Amino acid sequence: MSGKAKNANGDGVTSVLVVGVGGQGVIMVSKVLATLCQEHGLEVKQSEVHGMAKRGGAVFSHVRFGRQVHSPVIPAGEADVLVALEWAEGLRWLHYLNPETGVFISDVRKIIPPFACRDRGRGVMPHYARSTPRDVLEKVSVGYAMDATDTAARLGNERAANTVLLGIMSTTLPFSENAWLETIERFVPPKTREVNRAAFLAGREWVKDATVPQGEVLPQVEVDPALPQARNVWDINPAWCKGCDICVKFCPERCLKLDAEGKAVMVKPELCTGCRLCEMLCPDFAIRLSKEIPEKVSS
Amino acid sequence: MSTLQNIQGNAACAAGAIAAGCRFYAGYPITPSSEIAEQMAARLPKVGGTFIQMEDELGSMAATVGASLGGVKAMTATSGPGFSLKQENLGYAAMTETPCVIVNVMRGGPSTGLPTRPAQADIMQARWGTHGDHPIIVLAPHTVREIFEETIRAFNLAEALRVPVVVLYDETIGHLVETVDLTPPQPEDIVTRTFASGPAEDYLPYAAGEDMIPAFPRPGDGYRTHTTGLTHDERGFPTQDPQKVDAFMKRLLGKLERHAKMIEKTESVEVDDAQVLIVTMGTPARAAKTAIRQLRDEGIRAGLLRPVTLWPFPEAALRAAAKGKRAVLVPEMNAGQLILEVQRVLGGAAPVSGLNVFNGEPIAPQQIAQAVKELVK
Amino acid sequence: MNEIKVTSADEFDIRDWLRTDLMPHFMCPGCGHGIALRALLWACHELGIGKDRLAVVSGIGCSGRTGAYIDANTFHTTHGRPLAFATGLKLARPDLTVIVISGDGDSLAIGGNHLIHACRRNLDMTLVLLNNEVYGMTGGQVSPTTSAERFTTTTPAGNMEPVFDACKLAEGAGASFVGREATLQTPALKDLFKAAIAHKGFSLTEVISDCTEIFGRKNALGSSPEMVLKQKKVMIPAHTDNRVPEPFKPHPFETGVFVRQERPEYGEVYEALRARVREKGK
Numbered sequence: 017m018s019g020k021a022k023n024a025n026g027d028g029v030t031s032v033l034v035v036g037v038g039g040q041g042v043i044m045v046s047k048v049l050a051t052l053c054q055e056h057g058l059e060v061k062q063s064e065v066h067g068m069a070k071r072g073g074a075v076f077s078h079v080r081f082g083r084q085v086h087s088p089v090i091p092a093g094e095a096d097v098l099v100a101l102e103w104a105e106g107l108r109w110l111h112y113l114n115p116e117t118g119v120f121i122s123d124v125r126k127i128i129p130p131f132a133c134r135d136r137g138r139g140v141m142p143h144y145a146r147s148t149p150r151d152v153l154e155k156v157s158v159g160y161a162m163d164a165t166d167t168a169a170r171l172g173n174e175r176a177a178n179t180v181l182l183g184i185m186s187t188t189l190p191f192s193e194n195a196w197l198e199t200i201e202r203f204v205p206p207k208t209r210e211v212n213r214a215a216f217l218a219g220r221e222w223v224k225d226a227t228v229p230q231g232e233v234l235p236q237v238e239v240d241p242a243l244p245q246a247r248n249v250w251d252i253n254p255a256w257c258k259g260c261d262i263c264v265k266f267c268p269e270r271c272l273k274l275d276a277e278g279k280a281v282m283v284k285p286e287l288c289t290g291c292r293l294c295e296m297l298c299p300d301f302a303i304r305l306s307k308e309i310p311e312k313v314s315s
Numbered sequence: 316m317s318t319l320q321n322i323q324g325n326a327a328c329a330a331g332a333i334a335a336g337c338r339f340y341a342g343y344p345i346t347p348s349s350e351i352a353e354q355m356a357a358r359l360p361k362v363g364g365t366f367i368q369m370e371d372e373l374g375s376m377a378a379t380v381g382a383s384l385g386g387v388k389a390m391t392a393t394s395g396p397g398f399s400l401k402q403e404n405l406g407y408a409a410m411t412e413t414p415c416v417i418v419n420v421m422r423g424g425p426s427t428g429l430p431t432r433p434a435q436a437d438i439m440q441a442r443w444g445t446h447g448d449h450p451i452i453v454l455a456p457h458t459v460r461e462i463f464e465e466t467i468r469a470f471n472l473a474e475a476l477r478v479p480v481v482v483l484y485d486e487t488i489g490h491l492v493e494t495v496d497l498t499p500p501q502p503e504d505i506v507t508r509t510f511a512s513g514p515a516e517d518y519l520p521y522a523a524g525e526d527m528i529p530a531f532p533r534p535g536d537g538y539r540t541h542t543t544g545l546t547h548d549e550r551g552f553p554t555q556d557p558q559k560v561d562a563f564m565k566r567l568l569g570k571l572e573r574h575a576k577m578i579e580k581t582e583s584v585e586v587d588d589a590q591v592l593i594v595t596m597g598t599p600a601r602a603a604k605t606a607i608r609q610l611r612d613e614g615i616r617a618g619l620l621r622p623v624t625l626w627p628f629p630e631a632a633l634r635a636a637a638k639g640k641r642a643v644l645v646p647e648m649n650a651g652q653l654i655l656e657v658q659r660v661l662g663g664a665a666p667v668s669g670l671n672v673f674n675g676e677p678i679a680p681q682q683i684a685q686a687v688k689e690l691v692k
Numbered sequence: 693m694n695e696i697k698v699t700s701a702d703e704f705d706i707r708d709w710l711r712t713d714l715m716p717h718f719m720c721p722g723c724g725h726g727i728a729l730r731a732l733l734w735a736c737h738e739l740g741i742g743k744d745r746l747a748v749v750s751g752i753g754c755s756g757r758t759g760a761y762i763d764a765n766t767f768h769t770t771h772g773r774p775l776a777f778a779t780g781l782k783l784a785r786p787d788l789t790v791i792v793i794s795g796d797g798d799s800l801a802i803g804g805n806h807l808i809h810a811c812r813r814n815l816d817m818t819l820v821l822l823n824n825e826v827y828g829m830t831g832g833q834v835s836p837t838t839s840a841e842r843f844t845t846t847t848p849a850g851n852m853e854p855v856f857d858a859c860k861l862a863e864g865a866g867a868s869f870v871g872r873e874a875t876l877q878t879p880a881l882k883d884l885f886k887a888a889i890a891h892k893g894f895s896l897t898e899v900i901s902d903c904t905e906i907f908g909r910k911n912a913l914g915s916s917p918e919m920v921l922k923q924k925k926v927m928i929p930a931h932t933d934n935r936v937p938e939p940f941k942p943h944p945f946e947t948g949v950f951v952r953q954e955r956p957e958y959g960e961v962y963e964a965l966r967a968r969v970r971e972k973g974k
Contacts, residue, residue, distance in 0.1 A: 258720070260721035260722035260904070261721075261916055261917050265917035265918075296730065296879070297727055297875075297876070298730075299723050301706050301715070301717075304706075339783065360970075361969050369779070370808075370809035371805055373772075373773060374805070374806050377773040377776035377779075378776050378779045378780030380780065381782075382780035382784035384767060385747075385781045387785070389784070403770055404769075404777075534747055534785060541711075541760050542767045542768065543760070544770055545768065552714065
């Protein structure tokens with residue numbers, strides 16, 4: 017079945033690292049876990065940083081529990097579970113995961129800040145890593161990557177994505193389903209109790225279907241790399257373009273150029289990563305980027 | 316059902332507004348019109364309407380126009396200094412053809428002037444207060460009952476012609492209590508603007524038919540139009556094309572002339588055989604009626620022409636009334652504003668003289684009688 | 693099983709929200725207002741607001757004219773008064789989603805009084821305050837948010853007046869939602885708009901926008917891309933330790949959501965009053 021947190025460093029302390037960006041509910045996930053631990057008589061230390069707590073800023077939270085916990089901070093390479101509410105954040109913290117036994121749980125949704133594409137030389141990979149779930153899952157002991165946001169959206173509220181991942185995480189820890197549900201209920205707004213309950217159970221259910229033998233790579237990774245298969249399609253409207261040069265200068269790949277008439281044109285289509293920076297920063301609405309993706313990638 | 320009651324002019328104004336279907340009022344306290352706001356604050360929630368006291372006069376006029384743009388009949392009231400501030404958005408209402416009613420209870424000016432004393436010095440401001448050529452209707456009641464009626468008529472005209480309408484009366488009538496019958500009008504006597512209907516495709520919000528009044532696109536009905544104080548074309552978008560500007564302005568300014576019959580209203584008292592014609596409005600018209608009776612008792616034949624619709628000015632009615640008269644007297648509580656229009660219209664057809672009182676006191680019947688006697692000497 | 697769905701940015705096509713027959717718009721090359729407008733419409737798209745029920749009220753100036761490009765019920769009102777117009781409109785038509793687009797001059801100078809009272813009153817609408825530090829439409833005069841020592845046509849020797857911090861002003865006046873974001877952070881700006889529009893009550897969202905053609909040139913701030921890029925240098929995400937050094941100097945400026953609180957919404961309060969009055973009348 018599912019992967020279990022291992023306490024690999026043998027000190028009886030389990031370390032869970034929850035990461036994401038502002039507004040996703042990192043703190044909620046860690047609070048539920050910490051409360052649950054406390055109520056099971058375990059000593060628990062939770063250390064969080066929500067330095068850029070506005071929406072989109074990086075947030076992480078360390079939760080460590082056991083019979084006796086001294087340090088509140090997880091050393092690199094020692095996290096037993098890494099829960100990433102945002103794909104890139106998961107990658108950013110990957111080195112904290114215990115390479116032998118760690119369980120990696122992540123939403124595959126990307127929240128790309130424009131800054132991710134700044135200060136980059138030509139041809140250099142964008143700061144927003146292009147690692148596919150396959151790449152990642154090959155590196156970790158146990159990995160779960162799913163579109164939790166979509167699952168939550170289907171249940172009625174995409175903001176419950178964190179609870180879907182919490183559901184997955186719950187299968188790696190030794191607490192009962194009921195104990196989880198009761199604790200979650202206390203931390204979510206009354207109006208969203210139902211959707212959070214459904215989200216939690218959906219996460220747990222998804223793991224069952226995943227049928228992952230411990231320590232092995234998820235078989236489902238084959239279906240993951242849809243994004244690289246996507247073809248970027250641009251539509252640049254010269255009648256609307258005023259040649260302000262913003263798209264040209266901001267494009268991390270330098271794909272664009274102003275032509276003789278001062279209109280933006282795509283000159284290096286093969287380099288376009290589809291980051292949308294040009295579209296988002298075009299004051300004239302002259303650029304439209306869309307992605308052609310293979311229909312549904314099924315397992 | 317008779318509804319006789321003792322009621323103040325300002326309260327009758329509020330009653331008239333509610334009867335006319337007004338469901339939004341935005342105001343700001345100012346003497347001597349505050350009672351209208353107080354009345355509306357109490358009455359509107361009872362009929363499902365909204366009252367709001369805004370942060371200033373500018374805002375109250377803006378909110379009034381904003382509510383009307385939402386498709387709801389709206390009104391505001393004020394007095395001299397506030398009327399000056401309201402001119403900005405009154406012009407916007409004229410430009411965007413937004414129906415609304417503005418009550419100005421006149422007090423002594425200029426500036427803060429005589430807040431508690433009557434005057435009629437806003438006659439010209441009511442016509443030309445906001446910048447630029449613009450259409451406007453000004454109604455000038457002279458009794459409490461007439462305030463009620465004219466407030467209803469103000470809404471009817473505003474809604475029918477998509478134009479701001481000013482109800483203009485002085486402090487004396489505003490604070491006057493009379494026993495009047497405020498029987499509400501029959502539903503068929505209440506006018507509500509025509510809302511746009513039909514396909515939203517290729518819809519032109521400012522394209523008008525023969526009546527020169529475009530139907531009003533109510534937000535939410537699917538037309539998604541643009542409303543702007545900039546000179547606009549039939550689509551509602553800004554234009555500087557001289558031909559389009561010309562066509563727009565001609566319709567904007569011409570629509571009142573087109574509907575002059577609906578707008579015009581005067582009262583004539585013993586005009587036919589009169590030697591002297593008195594032209595006045597508001598409180599002085601009440602004094603003039605008394606003076607006419609006194610004068611006729613003494614064998615002097617005077618008559619009164621009272622513009623109930625002050626603007627557009629009843630030119631034809633004045634010309635007809637003044638025909639063959641020895642003299643025309645214009646009593647007014649200002650330094651001479653109505654007289655300018657009377658002189659202009661008559662163009663020397665009859666000698667016109669004024670009786671001007673601007674000391675904060677109403678004009679007495681004796682003063683008018685005396686002036687008429689001087690004229691027939 | 694592992695499903696990948698490309699972000700909803702793909703479903704958002706701004707052309708669905710524009711009066712395309714009016715395009716290209718009047719704004720200068722590189723004007724930040726266009727970026728802000730995209731973020732606003734993106735937010736409306738994600739919130740699923742119907743265009744027929746969307747009312748956009750704007751004032752005068754460059755900010756005021758952006759509204760006309762939105763395919764919704766748009767009202768281009770008088771200078772400084774859009775909040776007052778919107779107050780009337782929203783009270784008369786609570787069924788409409790009302791968004792007010794205004795500029796730094798429009799809402800902090802000539803319309804300052806309406807702004808503070810809108811904050812206090814807490815009627816459910818969203819103010820998009822496009823702050824580009826200058827009166828652009830009239831040729832580049834000093835505004836209440838022009839930074840110290842900046843050159844404008846009416847401060848030929850540099851601006852000597854302290855500036856307004858719109859967010860602090862709104863917070864002080866009691867606004868129940870206050871936030872600020874820069875156009876450079878388009879997705880974050882979109883999220884700010886989303887949160888503000890979804891918030892029940894009055895929301896002020898200040899957008900750090902760039903007047904590249906007039907203000908930028910006058911102060912040698914570089915090309916359009918350079919100006920946009922500079923936003924990052926002066927931007928401090930909220931709740932870090934890097935506090936704004938002087939209260940009247942918003943540069944560097946904080947970004948983020950500063951106030952989000954539940955307060956009685958004016959329209960609901962008034963509806964309760966109506967119910968009370970009707971009950972008494974029975």
